[in-house]
């Protein structure tokens with residue numbers, strides 16, 4: 001049988017375990033389940049010695065660019081150092097199976113329970129779901145809750161002319177996942193402009209608000225790295241109109257121990273554990289996007305939830321009949337949650353605050369070094385990241401943000417995020433994080449300043465960069481859409 005030999009115990013009646021579906025296929029017939037065109041006909045693997053294999057993979061690993069090898073100032077992504085002790089902590093739980101009965105996994109259930117409380121303390125919320133697997137997934141989950149909340153309220157009021165609240169207001173600086181999540185839930189995104197200081201434009205907000213407003217989604221500090229100077233007024237206006245405030249917590253690395261989104265008036269929020277609380281991420285995963293809520297949204301949280309009962313920690317769905325249901329198998333990406341737990345425990349409250357302060361300090365330090373050499377569209381104190389522009393270089397030399405990003409690779413740096421946020425032309429979005437030394441920040445700024453000079457003295461050098469990599473300019477869109485991953489025998 002296919003499921004023979006699995007290491008966890010089957011749940012017995014009365015236990016809250018998970019049972020595998022039976023697959024009544026004898027082992028010798030299993031290949032029949034695989035479509036013929038997917039079966040390998042000949043095995044044409046290279047015959048090489050162990051040493052050759054070791055060298056091949058060691059060389060391949062050295063082609064990888066990572067936070068462990070170089071500076072990685074990718075704006076919005078918070079590529080901070082991922083302490084190795086977190087990996088050890090996550091490894092301690094790898095022999096557990098999520099289908100085990102509650103009473104055999106009390107340790108991890110307590111960790112999940114405690115972790116939820118840490119997040120509540122850090123961000124000010126009353127409860128969290130740990131299920132969402134990424135920030136974008138958290139957005140979807142939260143918007144589903146906002147929808148359930150308004151639907152319930154509407155059904156309570158028997159007025160015929162009460163409008164359906166189906167519009168979510170988003171500033172034009174928002175991350176692309178925001179409007180995408182809004183549409184996925186069946187709401188309509190309404191984009192409003194930012195003002196000259198990078199804040200939500202209050203006049204535009206007033207105009208957009210109405211009795212069809214379901215809520216506002218805001219990142220704060222926003223993707224320009226700027227803290228909204230009128231955030232309390234924004235919250236009041238949205239609440240007065242009957243909408244809810246959603247906090248995109250991807251930039252929480254600027255705020256830890258300094259301000260809490262729930263205190264600012266945000267009813268619901270997601271946080272990207274892989275960004276703020278360190279987990280190696282990039283290339284699409286892994287992630288975790290817990291969603292925090294205030295009391296009024298708590299009944300809608302996904303189930304099952306970990307509660308502390310008389311017999312210990314347990315998973316339950318029954319106590320939450322108004323829940324939107326499950327959004328992930330089992331408990332979410334538990335490996336990422338354990339890393340974040342270990343990170344929070346090892347830094348403590350003071351350490352988290354110090355991390356945020358340092359991240360903000362680092363960003364401001366760099367912004368001030370660079371602003372004479374690159375156009376700075378919003379010249380005010382930034383938070384943990386900032387956005388400069390290649391506007392001057394484009395106007396004078398026809399050199400674009402992409403060229404500058406590619407040239408940075410020649411100097412051994414990962415390029416910053418480019419062409420985002422969309423409201424800054426030729427944007428270069430730089431996020432140093434708290435992990436980096438002053439020497440690293442100086443070296444990166446020196447490289448960018450040198451490139452600004454090269455734009456004048458040898459523009460072609462910048463335009464055709466990178467020059468010191470195994471391959472030069474790639475057609476990135478094509479490489480993503482039609483990846484060529486075959487082993488060719490001569491690599």
Ligand SMILES: *Cc1c(COP(=O)(O)O)cnc(C)c1O
Nearest residue numbers: 076134135136175177250272287
């Ligand atoms: C990263 C990010 C997201 C999306 O988070 P994922 O974990 O990548 O899904 C949303 N909003 C902002 C501002 C982000 O930086």
